[in-house]
Amino acid sequence: MSILVYIENVEGALKKSAFESLSYGKAVGDLTGEKVTALSIGNVSQEELNKVGQYGVEKVIEVNSSDLGQFVNQAYASVIAEVAKSIDAQTVILSNSFSGKGLAPRIAAKLGAALADGAISLPTISGSIWQIQKSVFSNKAIATEELQEQKKVIALTPNSLEATESAVPVAIEKYEPQVAAADLSTVIKDIVRATDKVSLPEADIVVSAGRGLKGPENWAMVEELADVLGAATACSKPVSDAGWRPHAEHVGQTGLAVTPNLYIAIGISGAIQHLAGVSASKTIVVINKDPEAPFFKVADYGIVGDAFEVVPQLIEALKAYKN
Ligand code: FAD
Numbered sequence: 001m002s003i004l005v006y007i008e009n010v011e012g013a014l015k016k017s018a019f020e021s022l023s024y025g026k027a028v029g030d031l032t033g034e035k036v037t038a039l040s041i042g043n044v045s046q047e048e049l050n051k052v053g054q055y056g057v058e059k060v061i062e063v064n065s066s067d068l069g070q071f072v073n074q075a076y077a078s079v080i081a082e083v084a085k086s087i088d089a090q091t092v093i094l095s096n097s098f099s100g101k102g103l104a105p106r107i108a109a110k111l112g113a114a115l116a117d118g119a120i121s122l123p124t125i126s127g128s129i130w131q132i133q134k135s136v137f138s139n140k141a142i143a144t145e146e147l148q149e150q151k152k153v154i155a156l157t158p159n160s161l162e163a164t165e166s167a168v169p170v171a172i173e174k175y176e177p178q179v180a181a182a183d184l185s186t187v188i189k190d191i192v193r194a195t196d197k198v199s200l201p202e203a204d205i206v207v208s209a210g211r212g213l214k215g216p217e218n219w220a221m222v223e224e225l226a227d228v229l230g231a232a233t234a235c236s237k238p239v240s241d242a243g244w245r246p247h248a249e250h251v252g253q254t255g256l257a258v259t260p261n262l263y264i265a266i267g268i269s270g271a272i273q274h275l276a277g278v279s280a281s282k283t284i285v286v287i288n289k290d291p292e293a294p295f296f297k298v299a300d301y302g303i304v305g306d307a308f309e310v311v312p313q314l315i316e317a318l319k320a321y322k323n
Contacts, residue, residue, distance in 0.1 A: 003029050003036045004089035006080050007052065007060075008097060009044050014051060016202055017095035017156075019163040022055035024156050025093045026166075027122055034091070037061060039083050041068050041076055046172060053170040055163060061087075061175045068179065070188040071099055077106035079177045084111060086175075096155035097201060104155035113151035120160040123147070138253060138276030158202055159259040159282075194248050203232035205262040208251060208278070210236035212267020212288065212307055216244035221311045222266060228318045234258065236268050252277040267307045270295025287311065 005025035007018035022038060029036040038052045038060040049060045061083055068075060080103065084092050092107055094100045096118050108115035120142070121133035130147045132154065200206065207226040213219065219233075226233045233249055240250040251258055253276035263281035268274060270286070270293055278284070279298055286299040289306050296302045303310050 001034055002087050002089045003032070003034050003091045003093060004080070004084045004087060005036060005038050005057065006092065006094040006100075006103070007038050007040050008095060008099060009040065009042055009048070010199075012042070012044050012048060014040075014044065014048055015095070015097070016163070016204075017097050017100075017158045019051070019055055020158065020161055021093050021095050021156055022052055022057050023163040024122070024154075024161055026056040027164075028091065028093065028154075031122065031125055032091075035059075037087055037089070039063070039080060041079060042071075043069060049172050050170050053168045054165050056166040056168055058168050058170060060170060060172045062172055063175050063177055065176065065179065067184055068177075070191070072184060072186050072188065073099070073102045073106065074186065075179055075183040077103050077110065078180065078183045081107050081110035082177050083175060090150060091152045091154065093154045093156065096157050100155050104153050108153040111151045111153065112149065113153045114147035114149035115153045115155075116145050116147055117155040118157050119145075119154050120157050122161075123154075135280055138257070139280040140276075157259060157280075159204070159261065194246060197226070198230065198232040200232040200234055200249065200251075200256060200258060203258070203260050205229050205231035205264070206234050206251075206258055206260045206278075206281070207231045207264045207266070208234035208236070208249075208268060209239065209266040209307075210268030210274075211238050212269075213239075213244075218308070219245065221308075221315065225264070225311055225315050225318075228315055228322070229262075229264075231262075231264075232260075236271075236274050265295055265299075266311060268295060269293050270298065 008015045025036045041063045116132040118134040123130035123132045136143045209222045234251045235245040235249045240247045253273040257277040259280045261282045264285045266287045283300045285301045286295045287303045291304045
């Protein structure tokens with residue numbers, strides 16, 4: 001029996017969430033005494049695949065067929081389930097990323113496995129019964145889910161656990177899957193990148209701004225702050241509704257839920273629907289001119305002041321600190 005960790009890549013580069021999943025898989029393996037194998041699908045260089053050794057995982061199965069060059073949910077789910085069966089993996093671990101959210105239930109159904117999606121903790125293991133925590137009700141509560149099936153699929157919330165490093169040599173094994181034509185019924189014609197900047201769901205730091213910025217012409221300072229910090233940019237719903245920023249940046253109950261290590265909110269009131277998507281951030285910094293703004297109640301650090309004065313000073317201070 002073993003553990004299979006699916007490691008996602010973007011254009012050949014393994015994602016940060018892949019390293020988190022590997023560390024998590026290694027930690028689960030330490031608990032169960034099982035070997036951990038990574039699975040990569042797509043065109044990823046040997047040098048890149050060798051990085052799995054930095055997270056204590058000694059073997060990677062590489063699937064690099066022309067049919068699977070682009071992510072296709074059904075096909076990738078079938079391949080992951082097929083590989084899991086071929087190595088007798090009782091547990092499959094992946095990130096609860098955009099693609100992971102689509103993959104995890106499919107893999108669980110194919111394997112007849114119990115599913116914990118959005119996991120935020122290591123399992124508490126009692127024989128074949130595992131208990132795992134996950135955030136529920138827009139991060140307002142933590143539920144403990146009990147996985148009773150022998151087989152398990154765990155989709156780990158990005159940024160919920162640190163990737164821990166340890167170095168071991170890596171063996172890479174190629175695998176040719178049987179991809180059914182029906183699994184390739186979705187054809188990706190083209191991928192258009194919305195931005196070259198840091199991806200919002202994966203970002204360690206997010207700089208987000210709201211209606212307090214008055215208009216789209218004032219976003220230059222938000223982008224500059226994000227650049228200095230190596231952060232992704234986000235916004236409140238009214239901002240994207242007004243077309244000041246793209247909808248892809250909208251965070252909250254009806255937008256993306258993010259879990260960065262640092263969330264900086266500028267000119268955002270902190271309405272409950274906004275907080276629903278950001279309150280699981282590790283550290284929250286709020287910049288708002290209204291000391292009564294509800295966002296301050298959930299902030300770790302608050303700056304009461306005019307964003308147009310505070311943000312430029314913050315940028316200058318960070319630049320000076322970096323030099
Ligand atoms: P405002 O509420 O107008 O707040 C602007 C803030 O900027 C104020 O606190 C003000 O003090 C401050 N400010 C003004 N000028 C300055 C300045 N110069 N310097 C510093 N601060 C300044 N909202 C979301 O964000 N995400 C969602 O997913 C979402 N989903 C929703 C779903 C439903 C069903 C509903 C009903 C609403 C939803 N909303 C959502 C909207 C939400 O209720 C709020 O209306 C919205 O979050 C407010 O956006 P805001 O904070 O940018 O604007």
